[in-house]
Amino acid sequence: METDKNKVGKYEFLAEPFHCDFSHRLFMGHLGNHLLNAADFHSSHRGFGMPYLNPLHKTWVLSRLAIEMDEMPLQYSTFAVETWVESAMRYFTNRNFRIVDTDDDSHVYGYGRSVWAMIDTQTRRPQNIMEIRDGEIMKYVDAEKPCAAQPLSRVRISEGARLVRTIDTHYSDVDVNGHINSVKYIEHVLDLFPVSRYKEYAVKRIDVAYVAESYYGDKLSFYMEQLSEEDFLVRITRHREDGTDETEACRCGIKFVKDYK
Structure with missing residues (x-):
């Protein structure tokens, strides 16, 4: 340190x-x-x-x-x-x-x-x-140190994305700020893909745009849009148990590659 x-x-x-x-x-x-x-x-x-x-x-x-x-x-x-x-x-x-x-x-x-x-x-x-x-x-502030990653993306996903999963939120999803942990969204999104994909592909890049906070007890729904064999978009919404008040929580873009260089 x-x-x-x-x-x-x-x-x-x-x-x-x-x-x-x-x-x-x-x-x-x-x-x-x-x-x-x-x-x-x-x-x-x-x-x-x-x-x-x-x-x-x-x-x-x-x-x-x-x-x-x-x-x-x-x-x-x-x-x-x-x-x-x-x-x-x-x-x-x-x-x-x-x-x-x-x-x-x-x-x-x-x-x-x-x-x-x-x-x-x-x-x-x-x-x-x-x-x-x-x-x-x-x-x-250090504006001179280079960062080779591509600029951040707004992750634009169409309304035609299909619902692929809805999950409950639990104790281990909540962080010190009292909302669903930022990284938990990433883990839940990557869990949408089967192990077989990770045997063939590696995650090259993931973009996450956080839109609204989610909290313990919310249900999270995942809508997926496939752009190519390697590129996917996911919209996550939060809503009550009865499905009402559905609100966008975040959007993710995932790019896979056959293998790291």
């Missing part, structure tokens, strides 16, 4: 065996959790993380996330997540990630891009980021 407060934070993780799938490579969901943990470490060490914000009834919520991989870490391998704030505005920050081999910084597994909003934990309304510590976040 880092000891200074540079613009870029770098955090080491282990691809634990029970966080890996049958190919002995890290699950995408666990990688997503590591990215979010790195973001939390980075912001907390610089004074604008949740330990400072929560007593002020504020928190960070994820608005967009894209993870683009050339390769997934193998079990027992150590890897590092670099993260930095590319830009900060009144209501949003753009945060990037770079995933590298701990022992060889030139061995890059992949990249990530994300957009975060600050909200009031009681009203759930957006908050002005520049009012926190007089905009001190701007000291840590």
Whole structure:
């Protein structure tokens, strides 16, 4: 874990065996959790993380996330997540990630891009980021560090997408902010595909656009649209048990490849 407060934070993780799938490579969901943990470490060490914000009834919520991989870490391998704030505005920050081999910084597994909003934990309304510590976040913006991932996508999906699954939400779906965990959506989406697909394909990129919060007890419905053999779109809606008040929660785009390069 880092000891200074540079613009870029770098955090080491282990691809634990029970966080890996049958190919002995890290699950995408666990990688997503590591990215979010790195973001939390980075912001907390610089004074604008949740330990400072929560007593002020504020928190960070994820608005967009894209993870683009050339390769997934193998079990027992150590890897590092670099993260930095590319830009900060009144209501949003753009945060990037770079995933590298701990022992060889030139061995890059992949990249990530994300957009975060600050909200009031009681009203759930957006908050002005520049009012926190007089905009001190701007000291840590690094607009020059490159991120090779493609820009974030809005994930446009047609009304013709077909309903493929509806699930209940449970205790383990809920995170520290009291809503359905951002990465849980990714895991539920990837579970829509059979194991046979993952024996033939790897996930090259996943885009998630978070639209509305879901909570414990909501039902989640998944609507899928297939664009090609490798490209899929998924819309997730939340609704009550009786199916009423259906509202879009998020949209996902998934790109598969036959194998990582």
